[in-house]
Amino acid sequence: MVRILVIGLVLVVSSNATAELIPTPDFTSHAIPTTEVPPGDGAGWEYVDVAALAIALGLASYFALVTRSRKHLFALSFASLVWFGFVRQGCVCSIGATQNVSLALFDPAYVIPITVVVFFLLPLLFTLFFGRTFCAAVCPLGAIQEFVSIKNVQIPRWVDHSLGLLAWIYLGAAVIFSATGTAFLICRYDPFVGFFRLGGNANMMIAGGVLLLIGVFIGRPYCRFLCPYGAVLSVFSRFSRFHVRIPPTQCITCGLCSEACPYGAIEAPVAPALPSEASRGRSRLGWILLASPLIVAVFAATGSMMRVPLSQMDLDVQLAQQLRMETLGLATTTTDASDAFRNARRDERVLFESVLVKQQQFGRLGLLLGAWIGVVISVKLVSLAIRRPHADYRADTKNCVSCGRCFWYCPVGDAPAGKNVANEQPEPSQLVQIT
Amino acid sequence: MRGTRVAGAIALGTLGGLLAGSHGDAEETRWQIDPDKCIGCSHCSTYCVLDESAVKCVQCFDMCGYCDICTGYLDTNYDDVNTAAENQLCPTAAVVREFVEDKAGQRFYQYTIDEDACIGCGKCVKGCALMNGSLYLQVMHDRCVNCNECAIEKACPTQAYTRVPAEKPYLVKAQAQSLYESKLADEALAQDDPVAKLMRMVTMR
Ligand code: SF4
Ligand code: SF4
Ligand code: SF4
Numbered sequence: 001m002v003r004i005l006v007i008g009l010v011l012v013v014s015s016n017a018t019a020e021l022i023p024t025p026d027f028t029s030h031a032i033p034t035t036e037v038p039p040g041d042g043a044g045w046e047y048v049d050v051a052a053l054a055i056a057l058g059l060a061s062y063f064a065l066v067t068r069s070r071k072h073l074f075a076l077s078f079a080s081l082v083w084f085g086f087v088r089q090g091c092v093c094s095i096g097a098t099q100n101v102s103l104a105l106f107d108p109a110y111v112i113p114i115t116v117v118v119f120f121l122l123p124l125l126f127t128l129f130f131g132r133t134f135c136a137a138v139c140p141l142g143a144i145q146e147f148v149s150i151k152n153v154q155i156p157r158w159v160d161h162s163l164g165l166l167a168w169i170y171l172g173a174a175v176i177f178s179a180t181g182t183a184f185l186i187c188r189y190d191p192f193v194g195f196f197r198l199g200g201n202a203n204m205m206i207a208g209g210v211l212l213l214i215g216v217f218i219g220r221p222y223c224r225f226l227c228p229y230g231a232v233l234s235v236f237s238r239f240s241r242f243h244v245r246i247p248p249t250q251c252i253t254c255g256l257c258s259e260a261c262p263y264g265a266i267e268a269p270v271a272p273a274l275p276s277e278a279s280r281g282r283s284r285l286g287w288i289l290l291a292s293p294l295i296v297a298v299f300a301a302t303g304s305m306m307r308v309p310l311s312q313m314d315l316d317v318q319l320a321q322q323l324r325m326e327t328l329g330l331a332t333t334t335t336d337a338s339d340a341f342r343n344a345r346r347d348e349r350v351l352f353e354s355v356l357v358k359q360q361q362f363g364r365l366g367l368l369l370g371a372w373i374g375v376v377i378s379v380k381l382v383s384l385a386i387r388r389p390h391a392d393y394r395a396d397t398k399n400c401v402s403c404g405r406c407f408w409y410c411p412v413g414d415a416p417a418g419k420n421v422a423n424e425q426p427e428p429s430q431l432v433q434i435t
Numbered sequence: 436m437r438g439t440r441v442a443g444a445i446a447l448g449t450l451g452g453l454l455a456g457s458h459g460d461a462e463e464t465r466w467q468i469d470p471d472k473c474i475g476c477s478h479c480s481t482y483c484v485l486d487e488s489a490v491k492c493v494q495c496f497d498m499c500g501y502c503d504i505c506t507g508y509l510d511t512n513y514d515d516v517n518t519a520a521e522n523q524l525c526p527t528a529a530v531v532r533e534f535v536e537d538k539a540g541q542r543f544y545q546y547t548i549d550e551d552a553c554i555g556c557g558k559c560v561k562g563c564a565l566m567n568g569s570l571y572l573q574v575m576h577d578r579c580v581n582c583n584e585c586a587i588e589k590a591c592p593t594q595a596y597t598r599v600p601a602e603k604p605y606l607v608k609a610q611a612q613s614l615y616e617s618k619l620a621d622e623a624l625a626q627d628d629p630v631a632k633l634m635r636m637v638t639m640r
Contacts, residue, residue, distance in 0.1 A: 021567045024497060024500065027538075030536060033547075034497075034629035035494060035495050037576075037605050039576070039636060040465060040602075040605075043463035089580045091582050091583045093583075096583045105454075121447055128440060128444060128447070184584035188584055188586075194484075200484045239439045336478070340474050340476070340592045340593040341593075344593070
């Protein structure tokens with residue numbers, strides 16, 4: 001005990017000694033200059049961005065639902081791409097704001113700027129009323145993919161559905177990693193931000209290039225299969241008050257729109273089930289409902305076993321491991337982090353304790369993530385097992401990004417917007433009803 | 436359907452209220468390096484998403500000893516104390532050495548950073564840390580695009596990156612801060628004095 005105290009004293013003394021500076025000389029004829037740093041531009045641009053977001057959302061909804069003009073939407077997405085993408089260079093965006101929100105909810109030490117909150121909430125609110133008009137012409141990531149979507153190759157339904165689950169899993173992962181303050185996955189693996197900044201992480205630039213290349217044939221691959229915010233938007237859009245409708249009046253089931261949609265977001269007519277089909281469908285649904293708790297449990301169990309690999313993403317955990325390896329003589333070299341840690345004479349105990357807490361946290365969150373994946377899969381299975389008969393071609397409100405291609409191609413004459421048909425399933429005669 | 440929508444709207448409102456409540460008077464933020472934590476590891480020059488890093492070195496003249504044998508300027512195995520490139524620590528010769536005065540047989544030199552040439556590698560910072568530590572790195576806010584996740588922050592071995600208010604996006608070393616503060620206090624400086632100007636851009640701890 002005494003020895004520890006003595007060592008402690010020596011440390012204090014020596015660190016005080018290094019704090020003494022060689023004095024700045026008293027020059028006879030030379031004034032000591034003052035450091036200069038380039039001024040920041042304050043927070044002004046953030047407020048401009050919020051205003052731009054609100055205006056763009058309003059315009060996008062107006063163009064999609066009222067003027068029903070693909071041309072206007074196209075022009076607006078170009079403007080959004082230029083402004084939010086190339087001028088403002090991509091940060092903060094609504095997709096990434098998801099992580100700030102989750103960090104703010106889990107970590108009381110992090111204070112979230114109000115503009116980030118607005119960036120997260122405003123598109124959700126608009127989607128709740130007008131469908132995914134944010135995706136149509138505001139999101140720069142959506143816009144850049146919209147422009148390359150030239151040749152439309154339809155992919156099999158089941159591929160579309162399965163890949164679509166990825167976005168939900170990505171969302172879950174992004175939330176737990178941001179909640180623990182470990183990483184902002186969505187930002188780190190943003191494939192297009194490198195283009196907006198005309199340079200950046202080479203791997204992500206390549207990934208972005210590949211996605212754009214795929215996007216030429218399979219529309220908006222990021223939006224459909226990866227975008228975590230798009231996943232949230234799809235739920236809100238499902239229940240939206242209004243939503244773009246394809247035929248302004250009566251659908252003549254020509255199917256042109258379905259061919260025009262590069263995003264597989266148009267549902268072909270579904271005939272009512274025959275009695276035999278209906279009973280088969282019911283029993284299938286029954287089996288799925290029975291199996292879903294099992295699915296959730298299996299994934300949850302797997303997730304909770306991921307505690308160690310998940311927590312290894314964390315910097316503190318990595319550092320603690322390195323320190324341990326060094327003390328045990330298993331590491332041949334030290335790292336910058338471990339050197340810095342030892343030089344700063346930080347307390348290993350404190351670090352290890354915080355790491356233990358973190359690992360427990362990751363155990364719980366891994367379980368939640370697993371359960372979440374199970375839930376996502378079960379919900380998908382259930383929704384696939386439910387048959388919703390309808391007579392005409394219509395936009396699948398979940399996946400439709402309101403880009404406007406379908407009504408551009410629709411041969412039926414024009415009229416203003418309609419209600420979200422998924423909500424009410426009106427009689428054909430009601431389809432013309434406005435608002 | 437309508438019920439779900441209302442529920443959705445209420446959920447959004449609650450979330451907004453909650454976040455706005457916990458947000459308090461938080462301002463917009465920028466990334467900055469806490470110079471007292473930085474060890475000049477060189478990650479700043481390589482991990483930034485910009486091709487030429489947003490991080491540059493700055494000289495705190497008030498902390499500098501104006502040494503002839505400057506450990507931030509000279510390579511550890513220098514041949515001679517002169518401005519020949521092979522004697523310089525800085526790979527881009529961004530530390531500019533100028534003779535100031537000969538005093539009591541001691542020659543004093545001023546070291547200034549050529550910001551355009553600096554790549555933020557931190558070599559000089561590491562060198563200077565052996566003496567006064569007047570050279571330190573900062574994220575320059577005419578360059579930084581304020582990534583939501585700063586790539587350097589995640590690579591920094593000492594977790595020296597913090598978010599500071601956008602209105603005052605710089606930090607100085609704790610020692611420099613007290614120096615500047617005393618300067619400001621006892622000279623009752625004018626508004627446009629460089630020290631006052633600098634301190635208006637610096638977040639105080
Ligand atoms: S799905 Fe995501 S990336 Fe695509 S447009 Fe919508 S928010 Fe943007
Ligand atoms: S990464 Fe951290 S320790 Fe390394 S030079 Fe940058 S601020 Fe300093
Ligand atoms: S926020 Fe981005 S641009 Fe700024 S220093 Fe970090 S990586 Fe570089």
